[in-house]
Amino acid sequence: MIKNLRKISNQIFSLFYPNLCAGCHNDLVSYEKIICLSCWETLPKTNFHTREKNPIEQKFWGKINIQHATSFYYFNxxxxxxxxxxxxxxxxxxxxxxxxxxxxxxDLTYATWINDIDVIISIPLSKEKMRFRGYNQSESIAQGLSAVLNIPINADAVSRIKNTESQTNKNISERFENVKDAFAVVDKEKIKNKHVLLIDDVLTTGATLEACAREILSIENCKISIATIAYAMD
Ligand SMILES: [Zn+2]
Incomplete structure (x- = not known):
């Protein structure tokens, strides 16, 4: 209930104050757009994209075969x-x-492996969540990436076939169980023989990304790399 009230009040806030920074709610100056310079400067970059065997790649060791993985910022x-x-x-x-x-x-243009990526896919939302939120937040991240890297997005090849509960209050094993069999590749031809860059907003245990990547990796000659905006250490 309190969470819902907070969501509603936040939506009203953005409606009336569109020129305030999304991070600190201070006024934006003319050359700033959506997020102020001071907020950008405080965000802690991981620079994992230039480090092999980084903590994000290690999350998937022994579970799924990924090429590279990175998260852009630390999240706390x-x-x-x-x-x-x-x-x-x-x-x-x-x-x-x-x-x-x-x-x-x-920043990813400095990663030697980025030139090998053929297609960007964001973690799909369930139909119920899409209806509720109206958009897929990971798809917006994929759009920004695609524009800079000039790599196409495929938004239809993978879909979410199970409406999973929120991962927030679950322990590690519950999180993996919750997203098991949640995804399906619906258009195999589109990703066959491709190196896919899989995108999500936040990585915590990696359960969701792993479940989705597992489905993609079952397709003939597919390779997977992973990138998320935030890394929440659990
Ligand atoms: Zn700010």
């Missing part, structure tokens, strides 16, 4: 990224995802 409850991602997920600020995707895309 005190950092402004939490408020920024809140704007993306609950305050209808789709453009926040595009901006974050563009920023990550610029």
């Amino acid at each position: 409850k005190e950092c402004r990224l939490q408020e920024i991602l809140h704007a993306l997920k609950y305050r209808k600020q789709y453009e926040v995802g595009i901006l974050l995707g563009q920023k990550m895309g610029v």
Whole structure:
């Protein structure tokens, strides 16, 4: 109930104050768009994209065969990224995802492996969640990335076939159980022989990404790399 009230009040807030920063709610100056310069500067980058065997890649070791994995920023409850991602997920600020995707895309141009990627796929939402939120927040990140990296998006090849509960209050094994069999590849031809960059907003245990990647990897000659905006250490 309190959570819902917070969501509603946040949506009203953005409606009346569109020129305030999504992270700190201060006024934006003319050259700033959606997120202020000071907020961008406080966001802690991981630079994992240039580090082999980084902690994100290690998350998937022994589970699924991935080529590369990275998260752009560290996520913790005190950092402004939490408020920024809140704007993306609950305050209808789709453009926040595009901006974050563009920023990550610029840094990813320095990753030697990025040139091998054929297609970008974002973790799909269930139909119920799409109806509720009106958009897929990970798709907005994929759009920003695609624009900078000039790599196409495929939004139809994979779909979410199970309406899973929120992962927030679940322990690690419950999280893996919750998303098991949640995804299906619906158009195998489109991703056959492709190196897919799989996108999500936040990585915590990696359960959701793993479940989705597992389905993609079952397709003939597919390779997977993973990129998320935030890494929430569990
Ligand atoms: Zn700010």
